[in-house]
Amino acid sequence: MKFQKEEIDQLERKYRLNLINxxxxxxxxxxxxxKSLENQENVAVFSSVVHLGSNPAQLGFIMRPQMEVPRDTYPNILDTGYYTINHISESFIKKAHFTSAKLKRGESEFDRMKLGSEYIGDFFAPFVKESQVKIGMKYQESLPLPNGCFFVIGSVELLVFPDQAINELGQLDLEGYAGVGIAGLNSYYGLQKLETFPYVREDEIPEFE
Known part of the structure; x- marks a missing residue:
């Protein structure tokens, strides 16, 4: 199957949305x-978190355009300056997925989806108790994107994960705690480690056939 740009633009809306996602x-x-300034908790699923740098440690994610009545995540981040990123595991993918629902203002996804809310030390924002890898983030800036979305940049302030989930090189074992990935908007895949390769130096590149 092959689509040219003009054909992509003319695809049925939901089909195109699923394909491009x-x-x-x-x-x-x-x-x-x-968490809001009024202590109202919020949690939502995202598939756009990316690594920006390790020194300083920074992560970014894409926030959708904010409508006349914005969702809670972005206003809470702007108001308080703090948020958490929590890895999703196989054991709670259904609960995690349904946090994408548009709930009434003031209704917490933690409560509705029966996800545990957890606070670590004096970090302001709530973590997801069921998550094996928890990241405490401090907001730095948002960059507007051409499509109306925002690229939200934050610094890593806190990391929490099981001792057995990391090796002597600092590499996380995503398969070991049944981490998952997302394809499109609503398909979840298990993660299986296939191989680990060395840092590539030109004089160490093998002869490929």
């Missing part, structure tokens, strides 16, 4: 937790 392959599956 899945064409980039497996994306990270995370829940982003926030």
């Amino acid at each position: 899945s064409i980039s392959g497996i994306k990270p599956a995370n829940l982003i937790g926030t």
